[in-house]
Amino acid sequence: xxxxxxxxxxxxxxxxxxxxxxxxxxxxxxxxxxxxxxxxxxxxxxxxxxxxxxxxxxxxxxxxxxxxxxxxxxxxxxxxxxxxxxxxxxxxxxxxxxxxxxxxxxxxxxxxxxxxxxxxxxxxxxxxxxxxxxxxxxxxxxxxxxxxxxxxxxxxxxxxxxxxxxxxxxxxxxxxxxxxxxxxxxxxxxxxx
Numbered sequence: 001x002x003x004x005x006x007x008x009x010x011x012x013x014x015x016x017x018x019x020x021x022x023x024x025x026x027x028x029x030x031x032x033x034x035x036x037x038x039x040x041x042x043x044x045x046x047x048x049x050x051x052x053x054x055x056x057x058x059x060x061x062x063x064x065x066x067x068x069x070x071x072x073x074x075x076x077x078x079x080x081x082x083x084x085x086x087x088x089x090x091x092x093x094x095x096x097x098x099x100x101x102x103x104x105x106x107x108x109x110x111x112x113x114x115x116x117x118x119x120x121x122x123x124x125x126x127x128x129x130x131x132x133x134x135x136x137x138x139x140x141x142x143x144x145x146x147x148x149x150x151x152x153x154x155x156x157x158x159x160x161x162x163x164x165x166x167x168x169x170x171x172x173x174x175x176x177x178x179x180x181x182x183x184x185x186x187x188x189x190x191x192x193x
Contacts, residue, residue, distance in 0.1 A: 003106035003191060004099055004122060008114040009129030010161050011154050012136030012143070014174040018129050019110040021184045028102045032111035032119075035098075036091045040064045046090045053082060080157070088117045096122060106191050115159055115167055127187060128168030130161065132175055 007022075007029075009015040019029045039046055041064050050058050050069070058069050073079040099107050108127075114120050131139075133155070140151045158164075165171050170190075172183045 002099065002102055002104055003124045005106050005108050005191065006114045006120060006123040006126040007108050007110045007129065008112060008126060008164065008168070009131065009174075010136060010158050010164065011112060011151070012138075012140040013129040013131040013161075014139070014180075015110055015112070015129040018127075018172055018174065018180060018184060019108055021181055022108055022188065025184070025188050026104060027106060027108055027188070028104050029108045029110055030095050030098050032091055032095065032109060032113075035094055036087050037064070037066075039090050039094055040087065043090055046086065049086045050083075053086065054079070084113075084117070088113075088119070092117070092119055092122065095119075112158065115164060120167070125169040125191070126167065127170045127172060128165045129172050129174050130165050131173075133161065135176065 007015055007019055009018075016031070019031070023029050040050065041047075041062075047059065047064075050064075054069060054072055058065055058072075069083070073083050095109050099109070106124075109119070109123065111117070111119065114123070114126055120126055136155070137148060137151050140146060140154075141148060144151075146154075170187045172180060172187070174180055
């Protein structure tokens with residue numbers, strides 16, 4: 001069985017970009033956010049739970065009405081916790097099945113909420129992608145066309161970046177001062193040995 005490695009970082013840290021570098025090295029990556037969205041549109045049991053707790057309006061023509069659901073949960077801590085408690089177990093199970101099918105020496109699970117969801121318990125190691133907050137804010141504003149306040153609000157829902165990085169086994173600095181690829185290759189070589 002391949003080693004199971006998590007890769008995490010706050011919004012705008014560049015964890016997806018770093019994951020793509022590992023993919024170039026032949027390492028399969030499970031993108032938890034993308035897969036959660038897929039499951040919310042394909043997993044019948046999960047879809048029924050979402051409808052039961054948040055209303056049938058969460059789906060339009062059999063597809064998740066993401067805007068409706070995010071408007072419902074985003075500023076309501078209890079509803080957000082409830083949604084996460086429904087979606088995270090389905091995603092954890094899906095990731096586990098996917099990981100067992102892989103044949104590479106190790107696999108990556110890319111997810112913003114590895115520690116928040118408790119999924120680090122299923123992983124052998126966790127890689128953190130660290131980026132200073134001002135740079136993260138600017139990246140997300142540029143990428144998602146959000147206001148500074150909207151980005152800060154999303155960041156406030158994640159574990160403090162310094163704490164998150166202290167929980168990781170490896171940290172990649174994605175600060176536009178240090179080259180990322182040599183840092184990835186060093187971790188890759190460590191994981192292969």
